Amino acid sequence: LHSKPKLDEELLEELEEILIQSDIGAANALSLIGEMRGRLPADGDLEEASRRILMERIRQLVGEGETGGGMTVTADPHVILVVGVNGTGKTTSIGKLAYRFGRENRKVLLAAADTFRAAAVEQLGEWAVRAKADLIRQSMGADPASVAHDAVEAAMTRGFNVVLVDTAGRLHSKVNLMEELKKIHRVIGRRMPGAPHEVLLVLDATTGQNGLNQARVFQQAVGVTGIILAKLDGTARGGIVVSIRRELGIPVKWVGLGEGLEDLVPFDPGSYVESIFG
Amino acid sequence: DLIQKLDGAIRAIRNTGKLNEKNIGEALRGIQRALLEADVHFKVVKEFISAVREKAVGTEVTRSVSPGQQVVKVVHDELVRLLGHAHVPIAFSGIPPSVILIVGLQGSGKTTFAAKLGALLRKSGRDPMLVAADIYRPAAIKQLATLGKGINLPVFEKGTLKPVLICKAAVEEARKQGKDTLIVDTAGRLHIDDAMMAELEALKSALHPSEILYVADGMTGQDAVKSAQAFLDRLDFNGIVLTKMDGDSRGGAALSIRAVTGRPIKFISNGEKTDAVEPFHPERMASRILG
Ligand SMILES: Nc1nc2c(ncn2[C@@H]2O[C@H](COP(=O)(O)OP(=O)(O)OP(=O)(O)O)[C@@H](O)[C@H]2O)c(=O)[nH]1
Ligand SMILES: Nc1nc2c(ncn2[C@@H]2O[C@H](COP(=O)(O)OP(=O)(O)OP(=O)(O)O)[C@@H](O)[C@H]2O)c(=O)[nH]1
Ligand SMILES: [Mg+2]
Ligand SMILES: [Mg+2]
Numbered sequence: 001l002h003s004k005p006k007l008d009e010e011l012l013e014e015l016e017e018i019l020i021q022s023d024i025g026a027a028n029a030l031s032l033i034g035e036m037r038g039r040l041p042a043d044g045d046l047e048e049a050s051r052r053i054l055m056e057r058i059r060q061l062v063g064e065g066e067t068g069g070g071m072t073v074t075a076d077p078h079v080i081l082v083v084g085v086n087g088t089g090k091t092t093s094i095g096k097l098a099y100r101f102g103r104e105n106r107k108v109l110l111a112a113a114d115t116f117r118a119a120a121v122e123q124l125g126e127w128a129v130r131a132k133a134d135l136i137r138q139s140m141g142a143d144p145a146s147v148a149h150d151a152v153e154a155a156m157t158r159g160f161n162v163v164l165v166d167t168a169g170r171l172h173s174k175v176n177l178m179e180e181l182k183k184i185h186r187v188i189g190r191r192m193p194g195a196p197h198e199v200l201l202v203l204d205a206t207t208g209q210n211g212l213n214q215a216r217v218f219q220q221a222v223g224v225t226g227i228i229l230a231k232l233d234g235t236a237r238g239g240i241v242v243s244i245r246r247e248l249g250i251p252v253k254w255v256g257l258g259e260g261l262e263d264l265v266p267f268d269p270g271s272y273v274e275s276i277f278g
Numbered sequence: 279d280l281i282q283k284l285d286g287a288i289r290a291i292r293n294t295g296k297l298n299e300k301n302i303g304e305a306l307r308g309i310q311r312a313l314l315e316a317d318v319h320f321k322v323v324k325e326f327i328s329a330v331r332e333k334a335v336g337t338e339v340t341r342s343v344s345p346g347q348q349v350v351k352v353v354h355d356e357l358v359r360l361l362g363h364a365h366v367p368i369a370f371s372g373i374p375p376s377v378i379l380i381v382g383l384q385g386s387g388k389t390t391f392a393a394k395l396g397a398l399l400r401k402s403g404r405d406p407m408l409v410a411a412d413i414y415r416p417a418a419i420k421q422l423a424t425l426g427k428g429i430n431l432p433v434f435e436k437g438t439l440k441p442v443l444i445c446k447a448a449v450e451e452a453r454k455q456g457k458d459t460l461i462v463d464t465a466g467r468l469h470i471d472d473a474m475m476a477e478l479e480a481l482k483s484a485l486h487p488s489e490i491l492y493v494a495d496g497m498t499g500q501d502a503v504k505s506a507q508a509f510l511d512r513l514d515f516n517g518i519v520l521t522k523m524d525g526d527s528r529g530g531a532a533l534s535i536r537a538v539t540g541r542p543i544k545f546i547s548n549g550e551k552t553d554a555v556e557p558f559h560p561e562r563m564a565s566r567i568l569g
Contacts, residue, residue, distance in 0.1 A: 017320060020314065020320045020500060021320065021500045022500070023499040023500050023501070025314075025315070026311055026314035026315060027311075027315075085497075085522070085525065086385075086387070086522060086550070087384075087385030087386065087387060087495065087522075088385060089384075089385065116550075117421075117550070118420075118421045118424035118425050118428070119417040119418075119420040119421035119423075119424050122416070122417035122420050122421075123415075123416045123417040123420075123421070125417075126416030126417055127416060171522065171524060171525040171526075172525075172526075173524075173525050173526040174524075204385065204495070205501075206383065206495065206498045206499065206501045206502075206505075207495075207497050207498065207499060208317035208497060208498060208499025208500065208527065208530070208531070209315055209316075209317055209499065209527075209528075210317070210497040210525065210526065210527035210528070211497075211499075213526060213527075231383075231384060231385075233468065234383070234468045234469075234470065234501070234505075235468075235469070235470060235501055235504045235505070236498075236499065236500075236501035236504075237501075239499075240499070259384070259414070259415075
């Protein structure tokens with residue numbers, strides 16, 4: 001005979017609020033708590049058990065099958081396309097990645113393929129200086145695909161190990177901008193079959209449920225291989241990545257923890273879950 | 279859509295002729311779900327639902343609309359009421375130049391909005407000057423200067439001097455040139471970064487701005503309340519700007535920030551170009567949130 005151990009209403013509400021506050025989503029919160037209740041031990045400290053079971057489940061959901069965050073450089077040059085909606089932290093994240101790869105003794109090339117936004121090229125240029133990486137740029141208003149092409153070309157002929165392609169922020173709901181991104185992706189692949197080897201979607205940790213739409217549309221357009229969850233040094237927890245992993249299979253690879261060169265770490269499911277319940 | 283979802287849930291209402299506690303319960307659960315999915319903060323949702331329950335209970339069910347439509351109407355009207363008035367104007371000070379401070383989290387759209395506001399105020403007959411007070415972000419000054427140049431608006435910059443000194447110099451320059459409004463673009467910052475929040479407090483006490491606008495990303499989730507509350511506590515800002523509303527996010531952050539701070543939403547930014555800004559319309563926002 002089974003009798004479900006009774007969790008008090010107050011505890012259930014508290015747990016649900018922790019989940020919802022982290023932007024995991026109301027539906028997910030409900031199903032996670034439902035699942036958890038089914039796995040509770042018959043006796044013992046239910047409060048401790050409920051938390052532990054929830055944390056373990058979420059850790060499993062975001063980290064399933066991973067050998068750790070970050071990524072391995074698989075090609076030479078390894079081409080990484082960085083995409084996302086406006087203001088999420090793409091340019092800054094590229095600076096951080098460039099610095100990290102540089103510290104691994106790799107020759108890094110940045111492609112200033114945001115040819116639209118005011119001072120976007122200058123901003124990336126500053127990061128190139130800080131990270132000691134080279135920069136490929138054209139004039140403002142140039143075809144971004146052309147910049148990406150030139151960068152891959154330069155990397156192949158001049159021996160760069162990693163190419164990081166910065167693109168303009170774009171709302172996924174803007175069809176013409178998504179078409180432009182597809183073209184950038186195509187042109188890169190034409191110059192180097194198999195490239196880009198990574199397509200990283202930069203997500204702002206403060207983003208709510210719309211983050212799932214973003215991931216879905218970018219995934220459909222250019223195939224996203226990983227997420228950089230930026231601004232996790234704030235109070236937002238970016239819980240939408242749970243839905244993104246569940247529904248689209250896209251893992252978080254990096255976490256942005258600040259505005260400086262060293263503020264990027266490989267995603268660690270354990271500490272991520274701790275930060276939600278911490 | 280929401281009305282169809284609710285009609286199924288509250289068919290029982292038809293039999294009683296009145297909206298009562300029991301038959302409204304199911305409908306409200308649907309509304310609660312919709313609001314959470316729209317990124318309205320869960321505490322704001324709770325308070326909103328109880329306010330709606332109070333208003334809806336006892337309402338006669340009229341023949342001309344379905345019970346679902348009736349509940350949605352109560353919800354819609356309450357949402358519009360809560361979201362506040364349209365067209366709340368910017369406050370200017372008697373002695374020029376009036377100073378408007380633009381603040382908010384990283385990447386929310388402040389620099390772009392500063393230029394937009396400059397264009398708007400010029401159209402309404404004022405003589406504004408933009409001030410580049412973000413000394414941290416690479417090429418932030420260049421970004422504002424480029425935006426200003428693009429629409430022929432003067433941009434005051436003084437390199438990476440302390441922001442208070444830049445702004446004081448800007449006030450001097452504005453007086454010299456007869457500019458009646460200064461729009462100060464500040465660096466994005468975390469509400470939990472005490473030193474950076476203190477910098478804003480210092481700017482406020484040095485400049486006595488007539489208006490402080492909190493610029494928030496329209497796709498912000500539950501965190502909208504935490505950050506807005508912190509900025510309010512430390513700066514007592516006058517108005518809210520929601521950006522990137524040309525996207526497909528439901529914009530629940532609008533209700534969250536408005537409900538928690540009580541400050542009016544003054545502008546909606548809906549595009550990257552300098553003319554992509556409009557005054558706030560509560561009706562439109564309510565429909566968007568309800569999806
Ligand atoms: N606190 C914090 N701020 C960050 C982080 N990553 C980026 N930022 C800040 O977020 C703001 C926007 O960063 P950008 O790199 O310009 O973002 P972007 O996606 O390239 O923006 P667009 O190109 O305009 O779409 C800047 O102020 C960055 O310093 C992070 O991990 N933590
Ligand atoms: N689609 C869209 N993009 C916007 C809107 N407002 C700003 N942006 C874009 O959002 C990105 C960030 O805008 P910024 O003005 O640099 O944001 P910020 O708040 O000054 O950023 P920080 O100074 O780093 O904190 C840029 O790519 C802008 O073009 C908007 O209403 N719609
Ligand atoms: Mg950028
Ligand atoms: Mg800015």
